[in-house]
Amino acid sequence: MLDVALVSLIQDMSEKAGVEGTIQYWTRVGESLAKRMGKEAYIGWPSFNVALREGRTAFSIEGEVSALTDLAITDEDGDVVGYIYALKRCVFQPTTLRIRYSVGELPKADQDVAREYNNSVRDTAVCNFCVIHQKFREEVAGNITVAEQALECMQLANRGFIGETKIAENALKKIGMNPEYVRSLLRNYSCVYALLMRGARLKGEVKDK
Amino acid sequence: MADEQIKENPVERKHVYSRGAEHKELIEDNPFVDVAAFLFLEDIADKQGAAGMNNYLMSLATSLAKSMPEEKYDTWEQFLEAVRRGESTISTFENIITPTENCIVTTKCPFSRAWSEYTRRIGHFSKIHYDVAEYYNSTVKPGAIDTMCIIHQTFRSASAERIKVGGRPVRYAQIACVSPEGAKKIAPEEWLPILLEKAGITKTEMNMALRNNTCLWILYKG
Numbered sequence: 068m069l070d071v072a073l074v075s076l077i078q079d080m081s082e083k084a085g086v087e088g089t090i091q092y093w094t095r096v097g098e099s100l101a102k103r104m105g106k107e108a109y110i111g112w113p114s115f116n117v118a119l120r121e122g123r124t125a126f127s128i129e130g131e132v133s134a135l136t137d138l139a140i141t142d143e144d145g146d147v148v149g150y151i152y153a154l155k156r157c158v159f160q161p162t163t164l165r166i167r168y169s170v171g172e173l174p175k176a177d178q179d180v181a182r183e184y185n186n187s188v189r190d191t192a193v194c195n196f197c198v199i200h201q202k203f204r205e206e207v208a209g210n211i212t213v214a215e216q217a218l219e220c221m222q223l224a225n226r227g228f229i230g231e232t233k234i235a236e237n238a239l240k241k242i243g244m245n246p247e248y249v250r251s252l253l254r255n256y257s258c259v260y261a262l263l264m265r266g267a268r269l270k271g272e273v274k275d276k
Numbered sequence: 277m278a279d280e281q282i283k284e285n286p287v288e289r290k291h292v293y294s295r296g297a298e299h300k301e302l303i304e305d306n307p308f309v310d311v312a313a314f315l316f317l318e319d320i321a322d323k324q325g326a327a328g329m330n331n332y333l334m335s336l337a338t339s340l341a342k343s344m345p346e347e348k349y350d351t352w353e354q355f356l357e358a359v360r361r362g363e364s365t366i367s368t369f370e371n372i373i374t375p376t377e378n379c380i381v382t383t384k385c386p387f388s389r390a391w392s393e394y395t396r397r398i399g400h401f402s403k404i405h406y407d408v409a410e411y412y413n414s415t416v417k418p419g420a421i422d423t424m425c426i427i428h429q430t431f432r433s434a435s436a437e438r439i440k441v442g443g444r445p446v447r448y449a450q451i452a453c454v455s456p457e458g459a460k461k462i463a464p465e466e467w468l469p470i471l472l473e474k475a476g477i478t479k480t481e482m483n484m485a486l487r488n489n490t491c492l493w494i495l496y497k498g
Binding site: 068069070071072073075076078079092093095096097099100103104128129130158159160161162169170171174196199200203 | 306307308309310311312313314315316318319320332335336337339340343344345365368369370386387390393397398399424427428431
């Protein structure tokens, strides 16, 4: 019930404080949630990926996340500096369904907030909840170290409830990944992101220079 | 053949408008959304204090109820059946049993999953949730343990106002509730006899119901 009430609050808040105000609120909540979940340290990628699979990392709050270990990200020297991860089901999907069967339709503010975020921050949101969700991941990544190096999260692609997709082509270029391949991942997953070591010199970035 | 079937099955199900309850049982909560919702409310409290947060909670619960369709029923029995099936807006978010025609018992708090995810992943439930409830109890109605109760009770009240049975509005009143950590809040001693009489239960029965359920409330014709 809390989630359905929250969506009602988003509509209320967007009418009172504007969609920009809602984005600011969501961004702060994303930061605060990540901060309150604390820091984590892993000796290497295998131990992090095992922790993720067993639901022990802060990322596990999102639900079933798969580490696509066949999709390693390498730096200019060919060393593995990260992996691609995929969320099976959008965290907002149960709420969307519950609203569909109890209220009827999502309030207009849901798409208004997403549109404003896409225009003013980054073109990666399919619904209002992407704002907090993506911020949360970025902040959590900064709180986790793998082999004593802090992580960085890159949003790559996501699919909304009615099938709309967002593909972050610039981010994909940086890690040297084909957008069509990521699009095919969206058939089985709702959200795809990369976790990599902060400051790694990626092949795509080197090519750009 | 088809005509015969229609004759054999007259309009028994004419007040069943939705299969929503069946669908909803299939939808599991996501902890991320629930925990984020609490932090969202805490962020509001940081900026606007207990009074501001209380206003927001009441406003969001009222607007949620208003966003749902109005209802009308010919008889109390038809209404009660819709409540039992989770098809009325007033019981759409909770699992209930009805010991009498006016007494409703919520078996599990619809917020308890969110609360347990919060305490498991973040830590102790923030004090502001109890402070705001105290503010609500002293300024609005004495029936809340924490912020979840404010949302829930305001929603029920606003939802009841949108339901008519036999042309008359439905009224809601809170009797008692138990929080996920076991704290209990019972209506003031001077109100209790009237509320229990309307509910059609005794004080002993109330305490028995509270032992393994979470909320006790009444619905009656206005």
